[in-house]
Amino acid sequence: MPETITATREITLGEAVREALAEEMRRDSRVFVMGEDVAQAGTAFKVLSGMVDEFGSDRVLDTPISEAGFTGIAVGAAMTGMRPVVDIMFGDFVGLTMDQMVNQAAKVHYMSGGKWKVPMVMRATLGATRRSAAQHSQSLHAWFCHIPGLKVVLPSTPYDAKGLLKSAIRDENPVVFYEDKMMFRFKGPVPAEEYTIPLGVADIKREGSDITIVATSSMVHVALSAAKLLEEEDISAEVIDPRTLWPLDEKTLIDSAKKTSRVIVMDEGYGRYGAAAEIAAVIAEGAFFDLEAPVKRLCAMHVPIPFSPPLEDATVPTEKTVFEAARALLGGK
Amino acid sequence: MPETITATREITLGEAVREALAEEMRRDSRVFVMGEDVAQAGTAFKVLSGMVDEFGSDRVLDTPISEAGFTGIAVGAAMTGMRPVVDIMFGDFVGLTMDQMVNQAAKVHYMSGGKWKVPMVMRATLGATRRSAAQHSQSLHAWFCHIPGLKVVLPSTPYDAKGLLKSAIRDENPVVFYEDKMMFRFKGPVPAEEYTIPLGVADIKREGSDITIVATSSMVHVALSAAKLLEEEDISAEVIDPRTLWPLDEKTLIDSAKKTSRVIVMDEGYGRYGAAAEIAAVIAEGAFFDLEAPVKRLCAMHVPIPFSPPLEDATVPTEKTVFEAARALLGGK
Amino acid sequence: MTTAIHPTKTESALEAERCLRMYRRMLMIRLFEENVNDLYTRALMPGLAHLYIGEEAIAVGVCEALTQDDYITSTHRGHGHCVAKGAALDRMFAELLGKEAGYCKGKGGSMHIADPDTGNLGANAIVGGSAGIATGAAFAAKRLGNGRVCVCFFGEGALGQGVLYEVMNMAALWKLPVIYLCENNMYNEYTHYSETTAGDILTRAAGFGLPGEAIDGQDVRAVYAAAKKFIDRARAGEGPAFLLANTYRFFGHHVGDVSRDYYRAKQEEQTWKSQRDPIQLFSTYLVAQNLADQARFDEIYAEVKAEVDRAVQFAVAAPYPSADKVDQDVYA
Amino acid sequence: MTTAIHPTKTESALEAERCLRMYRRMLMIRLFEENVNDLYTRALMPGLAHLYIGEEAIAVGVCEALTQDDYITSTHRGHGHCVAKGAALDRMFAELLGKEAGYCKGKGGSMHIADPDTGNLGANAIVGGSAGIATGAAFAAKRLGNGRVCVCFFGEGALGQGVLYEVMNMAALWKLPVIYLCENNMYNEYTHYSETTAGDILTRAAGFGLPGEAIDGQDVRAVYAAAKKFIDRARAGEGPAFLLANTYRFFGHHVGDVSRDYYRAKQEEQTWKSQRDPIQLFSTYLVAQNLADQARFDEIYAEVKAEVDRAVQFAVAAPYPSADKVDQDVYA
Ligand SMILES: Cc1ncc(C[n+]2csc(CCOP(=O)(O)OP(=O)(O)O)c2C)c(N)n1
Ligand SMILES: Cc1ncc(C[n+]2csc(CCOP(=O)(O)OP(=O)(O)O)c2C)c(N)n1
Ligand SMILES: [Mg+2]
Numbered sequence A, B: 001m002p003e004t005i006t007a008t009r010e011i012t013l014g015e016a017v018r019e020a021l022a023e024e025m026r027r028d029s030r031v032f033v034m035g036e037d038v039a040q041a042g043t044a045f046k047v048l049s050g051m052v053d054e055f056g057s058d059r060v061l062d063t064p065i066s067e068a069g070f071t072g073i074a075v076g077a078a079m080t081g082m083r084p085v086v087d088i089m090f091g092d093f094v095g096l097t098m099d100q101m102v103n104q105a106a107k108v109h110y111m112s113g114g115k116w117k118v119p120m121v122m123r124a125t126l127g128a129t130r131r132s133a134a135q136h137s138q139s140l141h142a143w144f145c146h147i148p149g150l151k152v153v154l155p156s157t158p159y160d161a162k163g164l165l166k167s168a169i170r171d172e173n174p175v176v177f178y179e180d181k182m183m184f185r186f187k188g189p190v191p192a193e194e195y196t197i198p199l200g201v202a203d204i205k206r207e208g209s210d211i212t213i214v215a216t217s218s219m220v221h222v223a224l225s226a227a228k229l230l231e232e233e234d235i236s237a238e239v240i241d242p243r244t245l246w247p248l249d250e251k252t253l254i255d256s257a258k259k260t261s262r263v264i265v266m267d268e269g270y271g272r273y274g275a276a277a278e279i280a281a282v283i284a285e286g287a288f289f290d291l292e293a294p295v296k297r298l299c300a301m302h303v304p305i306p307f308s309p310p311l312e313d314a315t316v317p318t319e320k321t322v323f324e325a326a327r328a329l330l331g332g333k
Numbered sequence C, D: 001m002t003t004a005i006h007p008t009k010t011e012s013a014l015e016a017e018r019c020l021r022m023y024r025r026m027l028m029i030r031l032f033e034e035n036v037n038d039l040y041t042r043a044l045m046p047g048l049a050h051l052y053i054g055e056e057a058i059a060v061g062v063c064e065a066l067t068q069d070d071y072i073t074s075t076h077r078g079h080g081h082c083v084a085k086g087a088a089l090d091r092m093f094a095e096l097l098g099k100e101a102g103y104c105k106g107k108g109g110s111m112h113i114a115d116p117d118t119g120n121l122g123a124n125a126i127v128g129g130s131a132g133i134a135t136g137a138a139f140a141a142k143r144l145g146n147g148r149v150c151v152c153f154f155g156e157g158a159l160g161q162g163v164l165y166e167v168m169n170m171a172a173l174w175k176l177p178v179i180y181l182c183e184n185n186m187y188n189e190y191t192h193y194s195e196t197t198a199g200d201i202l203t204r205a206a207g208f209g210l211p212g213e214a215i216d217g218q219d220v221r222a223v224y225a226a227a228k229k230f231i232d233r234a235r236a237g238e239g240p241a242f243l244l245a246n247t248y249r250f251f252g253h254h255v256g257d258v259s260r261d262y263y264r265a266k267q268e269e270q271t272w273k274s275q276r277d278p279i280q281l282f283s284t285y286l287v288a289q290n291l292a293d294q295a296r297f298d299e300i301y302a303e304v305k306a307e308v309d310r311a312v313q314f315a316v317a318a319p320y321p322s323a324d325k326v327d328q329d330v331y332a
């Protein structure tokens, strides 16, 4: 069921992220933020504007352009009493951090037999259509989802972003938190009161009975638009946002699939060997005897993201693609 | 149908890799090998022993411990007329190369509108049970499979290793070639005559009619052993090795699934968000109307690989696991 | 780019020719970039772009010391390098606008212009991302014995990327013909480089076995002289080098970065623009040396402007690629 | 590890105590490693291990200058660092054998021993992999104001990893209390470091703003003195430093590396073993200074041997973890 948000206050996703960070930094002096141009510039996307004024440049710390290095520093600082939040400007740069995140952050707890832990958060961006071309448009979260020891969060609304980021910061494990770079100005209701959202709980963004659309991050909104179109055709679509890809709320996804018997999985990462493959596999297995059609994936086209607008636009699923895929799955119902 | 190999000559997988490399280096002076301890030491696994004697240290080149750096050098050398083969001792270290492989190697061709190309091969190892612990036992090939522009090869026999590596070296694209580190001494028939195996063609390692086991790399042999056990119970298992995960021979997998209607997918990588998820999703979609049971994945347990033998052994699927999973899928047939 | 040299010309005639060629090329970059900004402002250009204005002397001085076959790698701030290496302006603008006629068929955009014909291995949107490629091209040149040299352009921000040191080390070990050309414009985006760079840059290079030199990046002749010396040395098989060109970007980090007061003073910008403009400085020199006068400058300006205008028009009028091209060129 | 110091003792008495403590600790590492090799040869140890024999003076000299609360990070060749920082031998052996009683419950093995009680942030099987962690620990120490220092041990092979330079740069910028301790045993596995390392190591450190010093890694007193100086300096808030300890591993890269002729001469090994053994050199010094005699050495040997033997027995007898522990400790 969609969580009921009582607040009427509307803020942007960027503001929600900033609020979550600021609240946690006020609450816990061990929390700090580091990354490129995070201080006076407030990040390239201006998400952290003004934070350095409140917390000072010791806690909102500009780094050299050394993604591997400062991620490694975060791992060590997390082990020894701090709670670092590192900022990776474009999620495309996570390749530089994979060794630190996967061979160090994700494994320290296990390799030490549970003795050391790494309570850190990596914030990164994802998403295309910004006309930023192949090295600034990728959604590579599937890499992290694959690795035991990491948690992965992909919020789709300001409300979720705030509540989940606060939980991520309080988590005792390394968490990768993804923000869609095209959604920073997206507005939504966020209560003024403190709240958190637990990691590992999917949210049904819209209830429906004929088809389930599982969607992440920006794709949730494409799915919701498509659901409206489908409604006009008397097709009732349920839209579910897993919110965290690890831990993954398999039950909610499978239950919905059992109810509707038809499923589309949307993700802005590549579908092939991507996050959507896992979700599709989980549903195909868990709802096997209830599905009336194969699970359909709608994801980024399997090409490096091109610069040219007409090309780039062709790589991302749209409400129209979803609408048509849903109709096809329903056999023209 | 299993390819018929007429040769009676038996060599190890390590020798097959060396032969493929040596033949290609004789054939094409642009081919060279670089990596840590590849020259006099012939790699940490002794796979390249003796090659520096034939080809000299200009073409079998020891590097500093700089995986990112020499992978980047390979990209540039490939663009400008060479055909580099880089050696990544343990596949766990690919994290260090992800930026070079994914943001550079995989995208140069596309970003340049098809003008530059990157004919390079990265050889890396995978596989556990060597008592090497969490940072030397991973099978991270799913990361590369996720990326358009790359090809990914996982041979399971000396025959396949030789034929596929030769094709990988002749390919005009970056290819990641994975060798199971526990299989270097594994022997199999390899013809003395020259041959290549095209990328993108699965091989049916064993024909069967009751259940399909899709397996990669070392898991092929676990599947084959399990198939023998199953035979004793009158269960006829078909074992298919995709051999290349990208391009993926979807048709062969789906056709087999349609024939047997029950499928197990095995891979030594993590199952979650892993290569097996894609294969399972492809089959669940492609053979939807023929499957009589959900596709079952059997992969590395979702934990950092532990050092202690009884723990490590528990992380990898065995013939017994497969046998039981198959019986369960067949509902006790 | 050195054009064919007439054997009977005197040294000073050659020098005069070179100077005017460099002047023209710098001006071309300047006007190119002004038009980029204009296209952005008029919402004709998708995305953003990073202008090279203020730094023209570096690309031009360096590329003057290269042959057409020599290689360069470039950065997100790459238009100047491309133009200096000889790229055609119309196809560059077309690429910036995402048009099919662009250097990359519109697939790359501002940060990925590449051109095999002029040895341009590509601009790169990953800071430090081309260090490996440049070193690899030098590796190939050495192995193939084709006598080529590669210049790896990068901003001082790339000094934060470890891979740079990894490849410098190998270049030194293997004596590869590559020049690491650090354009220190003093800012990593919105952060002054002194906040991100400890120690001493040339000492770093020395630590990895690379000879180095700091040069005034606003003085095209100084850039050319230093580049020539180290490029010739590399071509002669004596190995890599590191050049540190001190410079300044006159405008924002990218075209959208217009309110810059929070990270640098207007006064600082003003000083550089009025006293350290590489084109202005060079024209003063040329006049003093009697190598040109205002009339000649006007003539060059008119020619370059006409060329740039034509190129813009071409690009604006050119068609977009059709959407079905999107999955071509993924694999070779 | 400095133990509590009795206030009335004279400087020379303290020095004598320190010397004997260091001697004992070096011997402990030596005997520990001999037993590791023995366990491997007897097929009692799963996998491989990298012996620290020949390099004992470095870990011991450095850790003598640290407090128990100070941090270290270690490498694949890490047993010496662990012992020097105060780890219990029985739990170390148990870990090497994959037993539940081991420091990491058998999950880590030889290359991952970690122990919060002695400030050991962990050995690391990724070359250069702990540079970030060490720098981060120093970062935390500075932020929390707890006065701790971190020593990052690594082999000269790690000089090939770019991340090392990235974090040294930040350590220098932010004046973090971290010492980068390079153990140059001259080989990266089977390749001589001169084939992999261009330029000059201390110049590299200087380039990133780190003061540095080369030390004789076979002389525990020299190591201690240099380490003490830079550790005190770091603790005083004056920032990081780089120490280059020249040394030699007396045996193979790992226990299985027995035929070494193809990469280094027997003669070279022989010379080091006979003339540059850190324990031998130190005992000669101790005798010359009248700080110990053979009887004392025999006594220490017997004590240490008994402790090591007990530890081995404990580990051999200890049970393996049950298989159901495999998925514990993945998440905290
Ligand atoms: C690896 C990586 N990290 C961060 C960025 C984002 N980014 C783009 S340009 C830039 C600053 C680069 O500064 P510098 O290298 O000095 O070049 P300049 O812009 O001054 O020419 C940054 C941080 C990037 N593109 N790549
Ligand atoms: C990133 C990475 N690359 C390669 C290896 C494989 N490897 C393990 S030890 C070693 C040599 C290390 O040499 P050095 O740093 O000098 O340490 P030493 O063994 O001499 O103590 C190599 C290449 C690794 N563990 N990690
Ligand atoms: Mg700059």
Ligand SMILES: [Mg+2]
Residues within 6 Å of the ligand: D155, D156, D157, D183, D184, D185, D186, D187, D188, D189
């Ligand atoms: Mg060494």
